[in-house]
Amino acid sequence: MGEAVAPQRSLYSYLLLAPLLGVIIVFLLLPLIMVGIVSLYKQIGAVYVPELNLNNYVRFFTDPNIYGILLSTLANSAIVTVMAFILAYPVAYFLTMKIRTFRAKTILLIAMLIPFWIDFTTRALSWIPWLGIQGILNQVLTGLGILREPSPIFLFSPFAMLLVMIQGYTLFMIAPIFIVMSKIDPTLYEAARALGASPLKTFYHINLKLTMPGIGVGIVFVFLSSVADFATPRLIGGLVTSIGQVIRDQVVFLNLPLASAISVILTLIALAIVITVFKLMNIRQVFE
Numbered sequence: 507m508g509e510a511v512a513p514q515r516s517l518y519s520y521l522l523l524a525p526l527l528g529v530i531i532v533f534l535l536l537p538l539i540m541v542g543i544v545s546l547y548k549q550i551g552a553v554y555v556p557e558l559n560l561n562n563y564v565r566f567f568t569d570p571n572i573y574g575i576l577l578s579t580l581a582n583s584a585i586v587t588v589m590a591f592i593l594a595y596p597v598a599y600f601l602t603m604k605i606r607t608f609r610a611k612t613i614l615l616i617a618m619l620i621p622f623w624i625d626f627t628t629r630a631l632s633w634i635p636w637l638g639i640q641g642i643l644n645q646v647l648t649g650l651g652i653l654r655e656p657s658p659i660f661l662f663s664p665f666a667m668l669l670v671m672i673q674g675y676t677l678f679m680i681a682p683i684f685i686v687m688s689k690i691d692p693t694l695y696e697a698a699r700a701l702g703a704s705p706l707k708t709f710y711h712i713n714l715k716l717t718m719p720g721i722g723v724g725i726v727f728v729f730l731s732s733v734a735d736f737a738t739p740r741l742i743g744g745l746v747t748s749i750g751q752v753i754r755d756q757v758v759f760l761n762l763p764l765a766s767a768i769s770v771i772l773t774l775i776a777l778a779i780v781i782t783v784f785k786l787m788n789i790r791q792v793f794e
Contacts, residue, residue: 630741
C-alpha cells in the first residue's frame with residue numbers, strides 16, 4: 507500500500523513542477539536555442555540567410571572595437587562589483603551585529619529599498635543636479651577652493667557611469683550578505699572569545715569565511731547586472747559604449763546574426779562566472 511502511494515506522490519510533485527518547467531522551456535531555453543541558431547546565419551546586405559557558418563564569431567574575435575568594448579564592459583563591471591562589496595559589507599555587518607531588534611532591521615532595510623521604488627531612468631537622471639557643471643558637487647568643490655572653476659568630468663563620463671551603477675547595485679550585494687550573516691550561530695563568537703581569539707581573527711574566521719556564500723551571490727547579481735546594463739552608460743556615461751549597446755545597435759541595423767553571436771558569447775561568459783563563483787563559495791548554504 508505504501509509503495510503504491512509513493513509513486514503517486516512523486517508523479518504529483520512532477521505535475522506541480524510542470525508549469526514552471528513549461529515557462530522555463532518556452533521563455534528561456536527556446537529563445538536561447540533560437541539565438542544560437544541565428545548566430546550561425548550568414549549576413550548578406552540587409553538580409554541574412556540560413557547558411558550555417560562561424561563568420562560572426564570570427565568577426566567578433568577579430569574586430570578590435572567589439573572585442574575591446576567587451577573587455578571594457580567586463581572591467582567596469584568588475585570595478586562596480588568590488589566597490590559594491592566594499593560599501594555593502596560594513597552595512598550588512600552593522601545591520602546584523604549592531605542592530606538588535608528585528609523591527610529596527612526591517613525599518614532600515616525598507617529605508618534602503620525606498621529609492622528602488624522609483625523608475626531606474628529617473629534615479630539615473632536624478633544624479634544630473636548633483637554632478638553637472640552647475641551641480642552641487644561642483645559648487646561644493648569650488649566653494650572649498652579645491653577647484654578653480656566647475657569641472658565637466660563629473661557628468662557624462664566613466665566616473666559618473668560607475669558612480670550611478672554602484673549606487674544602483676550595492677543593495678544587491680547587501681541583501682545576500684545580510685541574510686547569510688544573520689544565520690551565523692552567536693555561540694561561535696562566544697567560543698572565539700573564550701579561546702582568546704583577537705577581534706580580527708574572529709572577524710576573519712567567522713564573519714568573513716562564513717559569509718562567503720552570500721558574497722558569492724552578491725558578486726553574481728552585481729557583476730552580471732552591470733554587464734547587462736546599457737541604459738546607464740547611454741544616459742550618464744557620455745561617450746562610454748557598453749557591450750549591451752553594441753548588441754542593441756546591431757539589432758537596430760538588422761544585423762541579427764552578429765547580435766546573436768555577441769549575445770551567445772556574453773551568455774557563455776555569464777555561465778562561466780556563475781559556475782565558478784558557485785563552486786568556489788558553496789552557494790547552496792544560502793538556501794539551506
